[in-house]
Amino acid sequence: MKVYNTLTRSKEEFKPLQPDNVRFYTCGPTVYNFAHIGNFRAYVFEDILRRTLRHAGYNVTQVMNLTDVDDKTIRMANEEKVPLKTFTQTYIDAFFKDAAALNIEPAEVYPAATDHVPEMITIIQSLLDKGLAYTADDGSVYFKVAAWPAYGRLARIDRSELVSGARVAQDEYAKEHVGDFALWKGWDDADGDVFWDAPWGRGRPGWHIECSAMSTKYLGNTFDIHTGGIDNLFPHHENEIAQTEGATGEEFVRYWMHCAHLQVNGTKMSKSLGNFYTLRDLIEQGWQGREIRYVLIGGQYRQPLNFTFAALEAARAALIRVDSFVDRLNELAANVVPGLLPLWAEEGSAAFDAAIFDDLNTPEALAALYGIIAKGNNAMQEGKLAAPEAAAVLDLLRRLDKVLGVIFFGRQTGVDIPAEVQQMADDRALARQNKNWGESDRLRDAIAAAGWEIRDSKEGQKLTPRS
């Protein structure tokens, strides 16, 4: 398996530190709002990574943090006059619901920042002890970038150029250098009752420190992979490395992986442009989670992805075709014991693995899936697919979908058809026997109105729910 490592800016063979268990940390949501589809691109990418590692035979230990204390959460909780925990819980719940809708597998641990302040204090104290951090007049603690020569290695940023950073508010901070960043923020009035007591004073953690504390706590001082959106590359991940390696004296992360941003109609998603979508917006519009997931995996994770409604339509049509193939296989395979895979399916499986193990090339992997579908349909058309082979292909699809997570397998004919729909279908069969085509077409429309699709085939009528 190869992955692109931001640290080296190249694709590398992936080798975990422990041969049978991959430990990785994925930057999770800041819970001050409903996550939008751009956020979910990152989480779906991380899910594909997780599933691919398992596909490769590894056990995984994934940690995803929940950032439940920061400037925004505090400000908005205060505005709504509710305790911080109450405020963030709404969005934590929403996040898990949305993630489930996208068929994102749960991580092993979801640590919340507010539950790990003592661990953060330990790291900060260690940095203070080593002279890598200092306290400021306002009670804040800053990391001293000048004392850490390796700073900038990940983002390839020259410290000396930070001075001219566009967004630096020169006099806003009580720090020695603009490049220095907050490990701890001294308490002020706006924080209200959100504070913790540390040896150097009352306050709250800086943004980056939580990831250092929680990743090392659950994964060890050195672990395999750390992921996030490309925007986290700097300063977040750069700072994480500095403060973590500064405190532990050990290598922090071996592979850094970053996913590119999602665009909407070719431009940045923003509320003012009216192209800002949360997952629930799309679901309310009638789109399925898996259709959205399909669009998100339709591009390689390191490339910018253009999200459009035309792409959602295409996803829907494509998935219906995949489902139809599964239905056909199900009918043919019935309850037969799986036999050997046909050669074309073996080849498709190999092509799939080659693609997904090449830095998670999901578009190529999907192409391999469509290769299998085309060949399989062709074989069935020709009557050349035996039942045990069909069952074997079905098993293969299940394996591939363990990675992709977009195929419906449960949609079999004859399952859970409402009585009135079945009645209409029976009436239609009768009408067809009598060649009463007008009645037949009328009933087909009525069945469609009830949410089902009826198709005529050699074996008779087939009912499928309209997805």
Added chain:
RNA sequence: GGUGCGAUGGCCGAGUGGCUAGGCAGAGGUCUGCAAAACCUCGAACAGCGGUUCAAUUCCGCUUCGCACCUCCA
């Protein structure tokens, strides 16, 4: 201003120094009472301008456009 990424057929999106994915949409055909599905066939692209090369969509340079980061946005 600095740094980095990108521009592929109607749309979405892989990939490659010569053989050049895939999906959706479209066209024709088979099947069907009609339809749907499926199958067969088809057309269509590598932003622009230079350069390197026997050969460039692929490598290099420039231009244009888009995106990202440059202290808290995945």
